[in-house]
Amino acid sequence: MSAESHESGASGRLPEVLDAWRMVAARRGFEGSLPLSSLSRLQGVLCDGEGMVRYAIEFDRDALQVPYVELRIDAALPLVCQRTLQRFLQPVQVVQRLGLLPADADLEAAEAGLPLAAAQKPDLVLMDIQLPGMNGIEALKKLRGYVDNNAAGRDWNSATAMVMNGKAGMQIMGDWAKAEWTAAKKIAGEDYKCVPFPGTQGSFAYNIDSLAMFKLSNEENRKAQEDLARIVMEPEFQQVFNQNKGSIPVRLDQDMSEFDACAQKSMKDFKAAAQGSGLVPSLAHGMAASSYVQGAVFDVVTNFFNDPSADPKKAAQQLAAAIQAVQ
Helix, strand or coil: CCCCCCCCECCECCCCCCCHHHHHHHCCEEEEEEEHHHCHHHCCCCCCCCCEEEEEEEEEECCCCCEEEEEEEEEEEEEECCCCCCEEEEEEEEEEEEECCCCCHHHHHHHHHHHHHHHHCCCCCCCCCCCCCCCHHHHHHHHHCCCCCCCCCCCHHHHHHHHHCCCCCCCCCCHHHHHHHHHCCCCECCCECCCCCCCCCCCEEECCCCCCCCCCCCHHHHHHHHHHHHHHHCHHHHHHHHHHHCCCCCCCCCCCCCCCHHHHHHHHHHHHHHHCCCEEECCCCCCCCCHHHHHHHHHHHHHHHHCCCCCHHHHHHHHHHHHHHHC
16 A cells, blocks of 8 residues: 655654554554645546645454544545536545455465365355455356356255255355254254355354334333343343354353354354454445445356356456446
8 A cells, every 4th residue: 555645644644655454453544635636547537736635544443343444535626617617626525444354375275175166066155356376256267167057046045955965065155054954953063064165264254133123202112122122132032043043142252052063163263253354244235335336246246157158357357347336
């Protein structure tokens, strides 16, 4: 990451090169300004290069301990009015927060994971877009050849049934799929196992079940809401609910001794990921980005995966363009 700072703010001067992870650990922030004339990509749009762009950059972690960098920009852009052809200043304020993901050395296991996928024939594999030696789009292209021809559009529970009945070797899916196994009287750790996909060790993609309540004026009704919220968070309810759903409790102090081997391993992995930077909000469930970004990603990846002749390089470009278009 690099930039030129022409004046320093209270939080410090922005260096030309910085280590984002060290900045997060130190909770550093930078403020300053740049001349509009230095922003070459805007020169063809602006009336002239007069003026400054003020910026503020903050490194920190959010309430879920996910590391992020937040950029705030404030500027007045000189433009030409299309009606009067006169110069005017267009105020622009931008606030953009980006989550930070580690470039984990274990991601080199992507190529090593291909033979496993060939043998096990999963319905879905989640991979990083840029991996050492092979990016995720290229790996996805290879994995397509290991999936049966009827995979497109298949519901996840149907894929679970295929694994259960010996028609598939494995499935990449959230832990709610475990409830299907429980309903079929299968025992975790004996009839099936839950393992992280090669190369994802240390990361944990999560989704949270939420309960929303309306603001009520009646005292008795508010008391009933509080009673419901208290019961939902009690250890007994958390155990019964999550054992039947296949998920893990939202309470990190929950006694996991009565849970199966998969749930115990999942809780252990969640806590370990929370200690570092491995917690990743689920894109599939609207926790990582807007529905527009989610839809753009799903459309490009789905079309690429279902088209045997699709070009990986073109698909990566389409993915970047699609995300940019909806932001």
